[in-house]
Amino acid sequence: MASYDDLLHAEHAQSRSASVAAAVVRDGVLEWSGAVGTTDGRDGPEATASTQYRIGSITKTFVAVEVMRLRDEGRLDLADPIGRHLPEVPFGHVTIAQLLSHTSGLEAETHGPWWERTPGGDWSALIASGPRLVHTPGTRFHYSNVGFGVLGRLVEVLRMTSWFDAIRDGILDPLGLTGITEHPTADAATGLSHHPLDDRLLVEPHHDAGAMAPAGQLWAGAEDLVRWAAFAAGDTGSVLSSSTWSEMVVPLAVDDRPGVPWATAQGLGWRVWPGTVAGRQVGHGGSMPGFLATLQAEPESGTGVVVLVNDTLRIGDLASALLDAARPAKRPATPAFDPAPDVARLVGDWFWGPVPFRLEPTADGFHLSDANAxxxxxxxxxxxxxxxxDTYYAGERLVVRPDGALDLASFVLAREPYDPAVEHPGGLDPRGWH
Known part of the structure; x- marks a missing residue:
């Protein structure tokens, strides 16, 4: 298999991008990073794995995590209508969950000049521009940059500080991501557009996006951002509980394209890709004039990758190639553990009526599966x-009854099929099995 460096140089040659920077993380540890090309596309400084690029909509994942942190603190509920916290919005019935999952029906872009290439106005100006719904909330996926401008404002109001200061204090600093900034540093890569027919370049402007900044403002180097890929693989540190992270990456809304099997879905701020050889992938892409970015992670294999380019034209398949190269041939065996005594008593075969189930211990509980999984x-x-x-029983309660049977959301599981020693809803035919 080609080395990481070989893959990086092949992508640079094929894409004709001014520079490409990338990094790979495995099980929370930086495994490799590299960069090739110059930051200005000509004879300027060589790009490095710490060179800053604009990461565009990957910014949204940081805002989404901060919203979930507020939820976990009891400051909001995902079912809250946004008007409860921001009464000035003209779509107050839209819920926070709908904004996070791009199912709010809110329009994709702002009214007025192209917000990605012009100085942005403040929150009052954004509301005065008349953002509107183009779909009935909750009926379909429709990507909305405006929606994350609204979520950024929600963070500001509840944290009583700027959206960036909130994520810096709650996310970036605790994870050691000090190289991720709201504005570019002096040695950041220059945003470039590549002419589609020849090698001419055009320098793209960048401005503070104002109220729209939460949709795509952040700058980061590959080595900093790859820690966020580890986060997307489930290594959330002290920033977010594992249960909340799992909640964020449930595929809630399919990005449907007529005639094409669905290729991606939207969770709460994160993109989710369906089955691969190592299970689902989690991440996000980013696109701003002059820059493209990709962050992908595989929670099951514990790997994650970041690819950054200062080019508007294309980013290629480097991220997928790096994941293929990084993926371990076989995950290490799960360390042995002794189940808790009350779990140990439950391990083994159970029956819901005639349907076999199997209960197996885990480090923090157990798995319960029917015969067909x-x-x-x-x-x-x-x-x-x-x-x-997760799956069918997500959020449902299971209790052990006094007679030893399991009550799972009104279903009774016994050690034998329709065990006559156990009381079953509806009773049992007195003839029993015959």
């Missing part, structure tokens, strides 16, 4: 019982 769910402790984390 159609209803395989993880369970963790929840008061005097257990709570499902």
């Amino acid at each position: 159609n209803r395989r769910s993880r369970f963790v402790r929840d008061g005097d019982g257990w709570r499902g984390l």
Whole structure:
């Protein structure tokens, strides 16, 4: 298999981008980083893995995480209509969850000059421009940059500071991401557009986007941003609980394209790609005039990659190639552990009526799966019982009854098929199995 450096140089040659920077993380540890080309596309400084590029809409993932942190603190509910916190918006019935998942129906862009290439106005100016709904909320996926301008304002109001200061204090500093900034440093790469027919370049302007900054303002180097790819793989540190991260990456809205099988879905701020050889991928792309960015992670394999270019034209398939190269041939075996005594008593075969189930211990609870694995769910402790984390039983309660049977959302599981020693809803035919 080609080395990381070989893949990087092949992408640079094929894409004709001024420069390409990339990095790979595995199990939370930086495995490789590199860069090729010059920051201005000519004879300027050589790009490095710490050179800053504008990361565009990857910015949205930081804003989304800060919204979820506010939710976990009890400052908001995802079902809250946004008008409860921002009464000045003309679409106050839209929920916070809909804004995070791009199902609010809010229009994609602002009214007025192209916001990505012109100085941005403040929040009052954004509201005065008349942002409107173009779809009924909750009925379809429709990507909205404006929606994340609104979420950035929500963060500002609840944190009583700027959106950037909020994510710096709550996310960037705790994760050591001091190289991610709101504005470019002096040695940042120059944003360039490449003529599609020849090698001419055009320098793109960049400005403070004002109220739209939460949709795409941040700047980062590959080595800093790859820590965020580790976050997307589940290494959330002290910033976010694992349960909240799992909640954010549930595919909620399919990005449907007629005639094409769905290729990506939207979670709460994160993009989710369907099955690969190592399970789903989580991440986001970014595009601003003069820059393209990709962040992808595979939680199951523990790997993540970042690719940054200062070119508007194309970014190629380097991210996928790096993931293929980084993916371990086989994940290490799960370390042995002794299940808790109350879990150990539950391990083994169970039956929902005649349907076989299998209960297997995990480090923090257990898996419960039917014979066909159609209803395989993880369970963790929840008061005097257990709570499902995913698939069919997500959020549902399981308790152990006094007679030893399991009550799972009104379904009774016994050690034998329709065990006559266990009371089943509806009773049992007195003839029993015959």
